[in-house]
Amino acid sequence: MSRQSNRTTDSKKMNSELFTLTYGALVTQLCKDYENDEEVNKQLDKMGYNIGVRLIEDFLARSSVGRCQDFRETADVIAKVAFKTYLGVTPSVTNWSPAGDEFSLILESNPLVDFVELPDNHNALIYSNLLCGVLRGALEMVQMAVDVKFVQDTLRGDNVTEIRMKFIKRIEENLPAGDE
Amino acid sequence: MADDALFEFLHMEIVAHVYRDLQFIKGETDNKDRASRVSILEGMGYRVGQGLIERLTRDSPCFKDELDVMKFICKDFWTKVFRRQVDNLRTNHQGTYVLQDNKFNLLTQLSNGKQYLDQAPKYLAFSCGVVRGALSNLGLESVVTAEVSIMPSCKFQVVIQKL
Numbered sequence: 001m002s003r004q005s006n007r008t009t010d011s012k013k014m015n016s017e018l019f020t021l022t023y024g025a026l027v028t029q030l031c032k033d034y035e036n037d038e039e040v041n042k043q044l045d046k047m048g049y050n051i052g053v054r055l056i057e058d059f060l061a062r063s064s065v066g067r068c069q070d071f072r073e074t075a076d077v078i079a080k081v082a083f084k085t086y087l088g089v090t091p092s093v094t095n096w097s098p099a100g101d102e103f104s105l106i107l108e109s110n111p112l113v114d115f116v117e118l119p120d121n122h123n124a125l126i127y128s129n130l131l132c133g134v135l136r137g138a139l140e141m142v143q144m145a146v147d148v149k150f151v152q153d154t155l156r157g158d159n160v161t162e163i164r165m166k167f168i169k170r171i172e173e174n175l176p177a178g179d180e
Numbered sequence: 181m182a183d184d185a186l187f188e189f190l191h192m193e194i195v196a197h198v199y200r201d202l203q204f205i206k207g208e209t210d211n212k213d214r215a216s217r218v219s220i221l222e223g224m225g226y227r228v229g230q231g232l233i234e235r236l237t238r239d240s241p242c243f244k245d246e247l248d249v250m251k252f253i254c255k256d257f258w259t260k261v262f263r264r265q266v267d268n269l270r271t272n273h274q275g276t277y278v279l280q281d282n283k284f285n286l287l288t289q290l291s292n293g294k295q296y297l298d299q300a301p302k303y304l305a306f307s308c309g310v311v312r313g314a315l316s317n318l319g320l321e322s323v324v325t326a327e328v329s330i331m332p333s334c335k336f337q338v339v340i341q342k343l
Contacts, residue, residue: 015183018261021231022187025224026194047197051189058185086186115231 016088020114027127037124044126048133056138059085067142071167072096074144075103078135078165087111091163107161110154118155126150131163143171184263191286195221195302218305225309226316233314236260246340249318250277257314262286262307275340280333287332300328311336 026047030040059065063081068074075093084090089111095104112128126132132148139146145168152162198220236257243249254266258281268280286303290296304326312324321341328334 015187015260017235018228018232019183019187019190021228022190022194022224024231025227026190026197028227029194029220029224030197043197047193050193050196051186054189055185086183088183 016111017114020111023112023130024116027125031122031125037122037126041124041126041129044129045133045136048130048135049137050133051130052134052137052139053141055086055134056141059138071100071103074139075105075165079105082138095164101167103165104151105163105165107163110161113155116155123156126153127155128153128161135163135165140171143173145169145171188286188289191303191306194224194306199302218301221302221305222309222312225306225311226313227309228306229310229313229315230317231313232261232310233257233317237318243318246275246320247271249315249320250338253311253314254279261310275342277338277340279336279338281336282333284332284334287328287334291331294330297328297331300331300334301326304328304334308336311338315340 027040027044030043031037034040034043059082063085065077065081068077079091079093083105089107089109091105091107093103094106096102110128112131116127118125118127129150132150135148136146147166147168149164150162151164152158152160154161198217237252240252240256243252250269250271254269258264258266258279262281262285264281264283264285266279267282268278270278270280284304284307286307287300290299290303308324308326312322315322315324315338321343323339323341325337326334327337
């Protein structure tokens with residue numbers, strides 16, 4: 001039966017299609033629920049944050065990555081391990097600020113926007129804003145406060161998708177003695 | 181698979197979002213309201229199901245009949261979307277099908293028994309929509325409902341609407 005062929009190979013792809021389409025359905029719903037795009041962006045970020053704070057546990061358990069020594073290492077782990085595992089793409093890390101506290105993730109393809117065309121009346125919508133929330137939430141759980149935002153987006157006519165990440169501060173926690 | 185976790189978290193957030201402002205309108209949690217929330221989730225799933233089936237059946241041959249379609253849903257479609265095959269398919273040969281999944285993917289993380297049983301419908305509405313959307317693009321209009329008596333086992337009832 002020809003229907004049985006190529007079943008195993010594209011199972012991973014299928015799975016990400018499920019994710020992409022579901023995400024699309026969510027954005028569509030949010031656009032219906034809220035009057036303006038800013039509010040949709042805010043909601044996406046908030047939902048991303050909620051996902052991020054949980055996803056980090058899954059990630060740490062799965063990847064056996066230890067504590068990062070500096071922000072450069074963090075950037076590498078995000079791009080080469082985290083993005084690779086969850087979205088199947090590896091963004092490049094560029095545009096470091098001289099102080100080393102800011103960098104950009106350049107995505108040549110963004111799996112979230114695979115089947116998406118942005119209608120004209122949604123100029124302010126940052127379609128993939130969920131990602132920002134995810135990154136922010138996940139890093140917050142490993143004691144890093146970061147600012148994450150989209151500065152370029154292929155959906156809006158730019159050549160690449162660029163996420164800018166800025167390190168704000170290390171979150172001090174009152175850890176119990178001997179617990180590190 | 182890693183993507184799986186991402187989808188599960190997203191699904192949880194979607195459910196949480198659709199039910200979120202429920203708390204603001206206190207006391208308005210009557211049945212009508214509940215139904216409308218389920219239908220929002222179902223609608224989202226419907227669209228997703230339509231898209232998925234399009235991609236999935238691209239290379240597959242024509243289906244012989246309704247039962248053939250249902251078998252496809254139980255095997256290939258279920259494997260792709262919910263990571264496993266349907267355990268049991270039953271039909272009365274009059275357009276009603278019962279698909280039983282003993283370890284439904286979206287419920288396995290919730291509970292293993294009767295705890296949180298009252299919450300289960302929330303987490304199934306989307307999936308019902310996915311199945312309905314898929315069937316609709318295969319030319320079968322249907323009504324899909326889900327029923328849980330003990331988690332994580334779940335029964336989907338598909339009633340094909342004869343035109």
